[in-house]
Amino acid sequence: xxxxxxxxxxxxxxxxxxxxxxxxxxxxxxxxxxxxxxxxxxxxxxxxxxxxxxxxxxxxxxxxxxxxxxxxxxxxxxxxxxxxxxxxxxxxxxxxxxxxxxxxxxxxxxxxxxxxxxxxxxxxxxxxxxxxxxxxxxxxxxxxxxxxxxxxxxx
Numbered sequence: 374x375x376x377x378x379x380x381x382x383x384x385x386x387x388x389x390x391x392x393x394x395x396x397x398x399x400x401x402x403x404x405x406x407x408x409x410x411x412x413x414x415x416x417x418x419x420x421x422x423x424x425x426x427x428x429x430x431x432x433x434x435x436x437x438x439x440x441x442x443x444x445x446x447x448x449x450x451x452x453x454x455x456x457x458x459x460x461x462x463x464x465x466x467x468x469x470x471x472x473x474x475x476x477x478x479x480x481x482x483x484x485x486x487x488x489x490x491x492x493x494x495x496x497x498x499x500x501x502x503x504x505x506x507x508x509x510x511x512x513x514x515x516x517x518x519x520x521x522x523x524x525x526x527x528x
Contacts, residue, residue, distance in 0.1 A: 374441065380442060383442055401420055401479075417476055418480050458518045461518050468507045482497040
């Protein structure tokens with residue numbers, strides 16, 4: 374595969390991960406702030422679909438295109454900045470995987486509450502706090518990876 378095409382696909386994957394993550398966080402936060410169970414349920418439903426379609430696709434593509442780029446340029450996978458980026462990718466994944474389940478569970482809890490006209494239950498609020506907290510190391514790792522990809526610092 375042509376190097377420029379490969380690099381484009383890799384950068385596109387990074388943009389999709391970052392953009393989808395930012396959008397998901399924004400829309401979930403805004404929906405949560407309303408405390409409107411039906412609105413939270415609908416928003417969380419869309420968020421779960423977006424995460425499965427966009428984020429998951431990019432998460433799968435990134436290591437493939439990254440490996441092919443490293444091979445094409447002769448950069449060893451353990452090279453300072455690249456090795457650190459791979460560690461951070463694993464960290465991001467460790468926080469993203471539970472978030473996918475948490476979002477689906479928050480959606481279900483909000484749907485159940487909306488169906489009976491009840492407020493969001495304590496279990497939803499507990500999951501929301503975890504979801505919110507997991508966003509910092511997950512999103513921070515992605516931001517750091519993006520910087521490493523651009524700067525390629527000598528480590």
